Amino acid sequence: MQYTDIQIWQPGILRNTDYLNPGPAKLLAATLDKDIKIFKEGGVLPELWHWLYFL
DSSP states (O other), X not given: OOHHHHXXXXXXXXXXXXXXXXXXXXXHHHHTTXXXXXXOTTOOOOTTGGGGXXX
């Protein structure tokens, strides 16, 4: 590969999706007396709840 090839190269878009187990979110929801039915695979977590998955 020539140096000029490196200068004009542009990376493509990289998208990565990971599905989390809804179990920890359901347990925290039950602890906080929230509706656990809203947590299902492929759903969205409330803000900052992703920290459950780093414990």
